[in-house]
Amino acid sequence: MTDLKYDVAGIGNALVDVISNADDAFLTANGIEKGGMTLIDSERADALYAKMAPGVESSGGSCANTIAGLASLGGKGAFFGKVKNDQLGEVFVHDIKSLGVAFPASLAQEGAPTGRCLVIVTPDAQRSMSTFLGAAQKLSPDDIDADTIRAAAVTYMEGYLWDEPGAKDAFLKAAKIAHEAGRLVSLTLSDSFCVDRFRDEFRRLAKDEVDLLFANEAEILSLYQTDIFDEALQQVRKDCKFAALTRSEQGSVIVADGEVHVVDAAKVDKVVDTTGAGDLFAAGFLYGLTRGKDPVTCGRLGALAAAEVISHYGPRPQVSLAELAKKEGLA
Amino acid sequence: MTDLKYDVAGIGNALVDVISNADDAFLTANGIEKGGMTLIDSERADALYAKMAPGVESSGGSCANTIAGLASLGGKGAFFGKVKNDQLGEVFVHDIKSLGVAFPASLAQEGAPTGRCLVIVTPDAQRSMSTFLGAAQKLSPDDIDADTIRAAAVTYMEGYLWDEPGAKDAFLKAAKIAHEAGRLVSLTLSDSFCVDRFRDEFRRLAKDEVDLLFANEAEILSLYQTDIFDEALQQVRKDCKFAALTRSEQGSVIVADGEVHVVDAAKVDKVVDTTGAGDLFAAGFLYGLTRGKDPVTCGRLGALAAAEVISHYGPRPQVSLAELAKKEGLA
Numbered sequence: 298m299t300d301l302k303y304d305v306a307g308i309g310n311a312l313v314d315v316i317s318n319a320d321d322a323f324l325t326a327n328g329i330e331k332g333g334m335t336l337i338d339s340e341r342a343d344a345l346y347a348k349m350a351p352g353v354e355s356s357g358g359s360c361a362n363t364i365a366g367l368a369s370l371g372g373k374g375a376f377f378g379k380v381k382n383d384q385l386g387e388v389f390v391h392d393i394k395s396l397g398v399a400f401p402a403s404l405a406q407e408g409a410p411t412g413r414c415l416v417i418v419t420p421d422a423q424r425s426m427s428t429f430l431g432a433a434q435k436l437s438p439d440d441i442d443a444d445t446i447r448a449a450a451v452t453y454m455e456g457y458l459w460d461e462p463g464a465k466d467a468f469l470k471a472a473k474i475a476h477e478a479g480r481l482v483s484l485t486l487s488d489s490f491c492v493d494r495f496r497d498e499f500r501r502l503a504k505d506e507v508d509l510l511f512a513n514e515a516e517i518l519s520l521y522q523t524d525i526f527d528e529a530l531q532q533v534r535k536d537c538k539f540a541a542l543t544r545s546e547q548g549s550v551i552v553a554d555g556e557v558h559v560v561d562a563a564k565v566d567k568v569v570d571t572t573g574a575g576d577l578f579a580a581g582f583l584y585g586l587t588r589g590k591d592p593v594t595c596g597r598l599g600a601l602a603a604a605e606v607i608s609h610y611g612p613r614p615q616v617s618l619a620e621l622a623k624k625e626g627l628a
Numbered sequence: 629m630t631d632l633k634y635d636v637a638g639i640g641n642a643l644v645d646v647i648s649n650a651d652d653a654f655l656t657a658n659g660i661e662k663g664g665m666t667l668i669d670s671e672r673a674d675a676l677y678a679k680m681a682p683g684v685e686s687s688g689g690s691c692a693n694t695i696a697g698l699a700s701l702g703g704k705g706a707f708f709g710k711v712k713n714d715q716l717g718e719v720f721v722h723d724i725k726s727l728g729v730a731f732p733a734s735l736a737q738e739g740a741p742t743g744r745c746l747v748i749v750t751p752d753a754q755r756s757m758s759t760f761l762g763a764a765q766k767l768s769p770d771d772i773d774a775d776t777i778r779a780a781a782v783t784y785m786e787g788y789l790w791d792e793p794g795a796k797d798a799f800l801k802a803a804k805i806a807h808e809a810g811r812l813v814s815l816t817l818s819d820s821f822c823v824d825r826f827r828d829e830f831r832r833l834a835k836d837e838v839d840l841l842f843a844n845e846a847e848i849l850s851l852y853q854t855d856i857f858d859e860a861l862q863q864v865r866k867d868c869k870f871a872a873l874t875r876s877e878q879g880s881v882i883v884a885d886g887e888v889h890v891v892d893a894a895k896v897d898k899v900v901d902t903t904g905a906g907d908l909f910a911a912g913f914l915y916g917l918t919r920g921k922d923p924v925t926c927g928r929l930g931a932l933a934a935a936e937v938i939s940h941y942g943p944r945p946q947v948s949l950a951e952l953a954k955k956e957g958l959a
């Protein structure tokens with residue numbers, strides 16, 4: 298634990314997830330990229346929602362899930378994201394604030410409604426996401442409170458922000474403030490399709506701006522345009538001080554100051570819905586890191602948090618991660 | 629399966645559940661009756677929600693859960709209930725319509741927002757509910773479409789309707805239409821506190837209006853003001869053609885044309901949240917009854933549906949009950 302007010306300040310798209318089941322044929326029939334995240338407009342969101350089975354709603358958003366997970370572990374978080382002052386916006390703000398997370402950005406009073414991520418879970422527990430950003434895309438540099446960023450050991454951001462110019466500028470502003478205050482800057486690559494869209498910029502970020510990079514296997518391979526995991530691993534060792542590369546049931550590979558560590562996945566009785574797996578891995582890792590844990594313990598905390606979230610529907614923990622971590626001797 | 633357009637037409641409070649975890653001390657500190665359903669106003673709802681942990685949102689409402697369960701089993705349902713044309717109202721209507729359920733009532737264009745049920749789940753998986761009825765209390769006899777009631781083998785209603793004069797009148801109108809068309813009228817007693825509020829009227833209903841009564845043990849004991857289950861059982865045998873009395877892990881007791889049958893509960897690996905247990909029991913039972921199944925098979929279908937819903941958070945099935953029933957040889 299640092300003396301700072303926050304362990305992690307997160308910046309990301311503020312979304313409410315609408316989660317429902319469908320088979321692979323539904324994805325094909327509706328042109329949904331399996332395992333990916335596709336941006337959709339309001340009309341497409343309405344049309345797709347009308348075809349979806351009954352759902353469950355939960356606060357979501359990749360980075361927000363991470364900050365929620367951090368708080369569930371007992372960490373101190375702040376989150377920057379934009380919702381409207383509508384019913385789903387109230388749900389989002391309630392859920393993040395009730396974890397003790399600071400939420401400094403104002404709510405949009407007009408314009409598009411709170412953003413929604415339509416999550417289709419197939420029988421193999423894989424999730425495919427169609428996101429209507431709505432109010433989330435209104436996030437701008439003005440929403441970034443410099444004092445909060447300075448007061449956080451790590452500023453953590455999602456690659457998805459790159460889809461919107463204002464959000465991207467918010468990201469760059471926050472990174473600059475964080476570095477000037479001597480804090481760490483962290484990025485998750487979010488999605489291999491997202492990496493495809495912004496590969497050159499993400500490579501530059503990894504090299505010049507990012508101290509701690511999170512990526513799954515598909516994302517890191519895409520970033521460095523290779524099919525060979527170890528090639529990507531050796532490249533990221535050169536680019537970043539820390540990197541946490543997740544490989545689903547194969548566990549994770551952690552890079553810390555040039556050293557490489559291999560950490561097993563945590564056991565899961567039944568994988569129900571993989572939504573939030575990467576987000577919660579990052580939560581556990583960041584919690585460990587900001588408490589000065591060694592890299593392997595950070596990876597194990599990540600694995601523990603990811604295992605909890607994939608054992609049920611929805612992208613946020615349903616039990617206290619702090620208690621789980623205590624049981625496993627990791628807290 | 630009958631030749632009618634609908635197996636069951638349901639009338640109930642249209643609510644969206646907000647489900648979150650807390651310990652028993654939270655219930656005590658906030659004056660929440662454990663295991664019960666308490667009506668609250670908008671201010672109290674806001675104040676309680678502000679204190680609640682992050683939640684998951686799901687369409688709910690006792691009777692609506694039953695109709696959703698019936699549809700998941702492959703039955704044909706209609707549901708009468710009132711929501712507003714707001715975000716939570718859209719979620720409610722989406723979820724029920726996407727199951728193929730008819731939703732004939734218009735949406736409220738003004739006034740109170742869509743009703744919410746704040747569900748606190750304690751570590752023993754028991755749920756305690758605080759309900760802000762909102763738009764739900766606007767249900768009136770005008771919303772009841774006589775053709776739909778006539779086209780349904782059973783008209784099924786929840787005792788909670790008795791809390792609002794308009795909803796109560798809707799109930800009585802529907803019961804009259806159903807009986808005049810030679811259909812069955814069914815009531816669930818909803819809640820032992822609800823029975824306390826309306827005991828005399830519910831007794832008269834059981835005797836004179838209701839062909840099929842659903843109740844759990846606490847409710848049926850309260851109805852007949854006895855501590856002895858068998859006394860209540862013998863009384864309901866006299867009053868109703870059919871009765872389904874649920875006793876949690878002790879299974880259920882079914883009365884059919886004066887005969888008594890005892891049915892075991894279905895096995896559950898881990899009880900997570902008992903919300904919807906009674907509602908889903910009714911779904912399975914009604915599905916069986918309207919397909920001409922014998923009383924024990926009806927009870928087993930009820931037990932199967934209840935077991936699914938208590939194995940996860942939320943009051944509606946997360947897998948196809950039709951497939952579950954097929955696997956068990958009950959469909």
